[in-house]
Amino acid sequence: MIAHYLDHYADARADFLQKGKALGAKTWALPIAATGPEGLALSIDIAWLGPPKAKRALLHCSGLHGIEGVCGSAIQRALMEKLPELPPDTALILVHAMNPYGWAWRRRVNESNVDLNRNFLAPDRPYEGAPEGYAKMDALLNPPSPPSADLYYPRAAWSVLRHGFNAMKQAVVGGQYAFPKGLFFGGTQLEEGPAAYSAWVSDNLQDLERLVVLDIHTGLGPPAYDTLLVDVPARSPQEATLAKAFQHEVVPWDPDAGVAYAIEGAHMSLYERLLTARTDTVTQEFGTRKSLAVLKALREENRLHLHGRPALDHPAKVGMLETFAPTAKAWRREVLERGLRVANQALGLLKD
Numbered sequence: 001m002i003a004h005y006l007d008h009y010a011d012a013r014a015d016f017l018q019k020g021k022a023l024g025a026k027t028w029a030l031p032i033a034a035t036g037p038e039g040l041a042l043s044i045d046i047a048w049l050g051p052p053k054a055k056r057a058l059l060h061c062s063g064l065h066g067i068e069g070v071c072g073s074a075i076q077r078a079l080m081e082k083l084p085e086l087p088p089d090t091a092l093i094l095v096h097a098m099n100p101y102g103w104a105w106r107r108r109v110n111e112s113n114v115d116l117n118r119n120f121l122a123p124d125r126p127y128e129g130a131p132e133g134y135a136k137m138d139a140l141l142n143p144p145s146p147p148s149a150d151l152y153y154p155r156a157a158w159s160v161l162r163h164g165f166n167a168m169k170q171a172v173v174g175g176q177y178a179f180p181k182g183l184f185f186g187g188t189q190l191e192e193g194p195a196a197y198s199a200w201v202s203d204n205l206q207d208l209e210r211l212v213v214l215d216i217h218t219g220l221g222p223p224a225y226d227t228l229l230v231d232v233p234a235r236s237p238q239e240a241t242l243a244k245a246f247q248h249e250v251v252p253w254d255p256d257a258g259v260a261y262a263i264e265g266a267h268m269s270l271y272e273r274l275l276t277a278r279t280d281t282v283t284q285e286f287g288t289r290k291s292l293a294v295l296k297a298l299r300e301e302n303r304l305h306l307h308g309r310p311a312l313d314h315p316a317k318v319g320m321l322e323t324f325a326p327t328a329k330a331w332r333r334e335v336l337e338r339g340l341r342v343a344n345q346a347l348g349l350l351k352d
């Protein structure tokens, strides 16, 4: 099972395409202009399995946050190897490496330092502003220098004590549009990959009547545990329905409800804007390390990428792999099992 984990984007993409071909999938490649190391060509790849005119679909997405694609792609290719039985009139659509640049370069952000899960703003919402708390945190989060030892942990701990963990979490990771070299930057416009993907969604999913979107992420929550983040009101009947379908707690997007936080410009906001299908969105977040350690890995990699020489074998880049796709066998095995199980349960949700 854990052989499905391929740490490099190019290897995973080649395997995804080969498996898609073997299954007779209809495929699309949405190229982006930026390249990976040594001029590697990059694209978002999509494979449509099942009836081409299906009215129902499970849309399974990986790699919106670059390096997190190692895990999402492994789940997708394991699904392709042992394809679940699809309910009638239902397609399984796999979207591979939504941020191929980030994966190829071992980053969470894209070629413009943009966190793509903050980039899908509604057309009437300008790309500007930052949470009040972010500016106070800028010096701690984004030192304009290559990685070096600089008392990150005591300073981060002091911030937590001063502002409270949830307030700090919301200020830092909620998204910002004012610090282009900072972490969690949402961009100045819809980025190239998201624009191409949005157009693809408009062109190809318009006729769906029922849609479940499952987006795979890593780096949030307890190690190897998966949090299912859902876009329904807390303590609502919809929340109960989803919890039952997944036989697992589900967590609404709300900074005080659990590990999550409210974000603007989320990828999942796209479907409601563009489509008429009745839609459930589920973000499956696999925990890896403690949140301050995750933040430290992001901070060090950002310093290296923007102010140093971004070699893939630099400790800050290797740290990104360990933080967002831990190489420990037990973690990888458990995560793959849970990923497959939840994908199958999401297909079950399409029966009603």
Ligand SMILES: [Zn+2]
Residues within 6 Å of the ligand: 064, 065, 068, 216, 217, 218
């Ligand atoms: Zn993510």
